[in-house]
Amino acid sequence: MAHHLSVRDALQLFRVASLPPDFYYIPNFISEEEEASILQKIPAQRWISLSHRRLQAHPSTLTKNNTLLTAPLPPYLVNPVVERFKAIDIFANTPHKEPNHVLINEYRRGQGIMPHEDGGAYAPVVATVSLGAPICLEISRKPASREDENGATLQEPADTPPSLPLSTPSYNIPTRILQEPRSLLITTGSAYTELLHGIAPLEVDEDLGSATVANWDLLAEPYVFEESGRRNERDTRISLTYRDVLKVSSAASKVFGGLGKR
Numbered sequence: 001m002a003h004h005l006s007v008r009d010a011l012q013l014f015r016v017a018s019l020p021p022d023f024y025y026i027p028n029f030i031s032e033e034e035e036a037s038i039l040q041k042i043p044a045q046r047w048i049s050l051s052h053r054r055l056q057a058h059p060s061t062l063t064k065n066n067t068l069l070t071a072p073l074p075p076y077l078v079n080p081v082v083e084r085f086k087a088i089d090i091f092a093n094t095p096h097k098e099p100n101h102v103l104i105n106e107y108r109r110g111q112g113i114m115p116h117e118d119g120g121a122y123a124p125v126v127a128t129v130s131l132g133a134p135i136c137l138e139i140s141r142k143p144a145s146r147e148d149e150n151g152a153t154l155q156e157p158a159d160t161p162p163s164l165p166l167s168t169p170s171y172n173i174p175t176r177i178l179q180e181p182r183s184l185l186i187t188t189g190s191a192y193t194e195l196l197h198g199i200a201p202l203e204v205d206e207d208l209g210s211a212t213v214a215n216w217d218l219l220a221e222p223y224v225f226e227e228s229g230r231r232n233e234r235d236t237r238i239s240l241t242y243r244d245v246l247k248v249s250s251a252a253s254k255v256f257g258g259l260g261k262r
């Protein structure tokens with residue numbers, strides 16, 4: 001008798017089991033040819049330079065109140081990546097059922113991004129395709145916060161015991177997720193809402209191994225790091241982060257809706 005694995009069951013094979021739900025790491029999500037083709041199509045004139053990385057937003061940057069002016073994503077960001085997302089139902093439960101926004105980040109050797117959370121502008125699913133070179137994503141807990149008597153939020157020191165449910169002792173946090181080029185990382189559930197992610201501004205990721213990298217058993221080529229002294233010499237790495245922006249507005253609704261209210 002044939003056994004059929006549902007898409008959901010199949011995805012569980014790629015869950016990063018040592019972390020709170022849910023991170024999924026899928027190596028070789030795209031081929032080398034597809035990677036080269038995407039890299040070549042990223043428009044050189046669209047980069048916005050920040051102090052420790054550069055980035056571009058497609059189809060556009062969100063407005064001040066986190067609204068996306070809807071427009072199609074460029075075809076090179078849709079095919080094959082979004083087509084493949086549909087096959088594994090990644091955005092099946094988000095409001096628009098597919099990503100409508102992509103941030104492209106570029107990190108040169110020594111660059112990074114501060115620990116942060118992606119917040120409420122998006123449905124709590126991020127799908128990150130990595131291109132160019134490996135890099136470590138650092139995963140940490142949010143500092144517990146509480147309100148003082150004036151209603152201002154107080155941040156507690158990072159070593160304060162965190163609130164449930166992530167305090168389960170089996171989770172070894174802080175940790176790292178090693179993202180190989182052509183891999184896909186899906187961040188959803190409490191991994192999206194309760195944890196911080198960032199990239200340390202390093203020239204070398206060191207001490208790579210099963211005890212220090214949460215997705216070690218899911219890597220396509222762990223031997224590359226074993227053979228290079230458990231080190232990853234950073235090189236330029238580009239990420240495509242696919243999201244579903246909750247608030248959207250079309251150009252037409254902006255013009256006619258606006259007129260109607262006057």
Ligand SMILES: O=C(O)CCC(=O)C(=O)O
Binds near residue numbers: 128137197239241
């Ligand atoms: O480059 C990455 O993998 C992380 C980017 C990121 O966290 C973001 O754009 O919010």
Ligand SMILES: [Fe+2]
Binds near residue numbers: 116118197
């Ligand atoms: Fe982020």
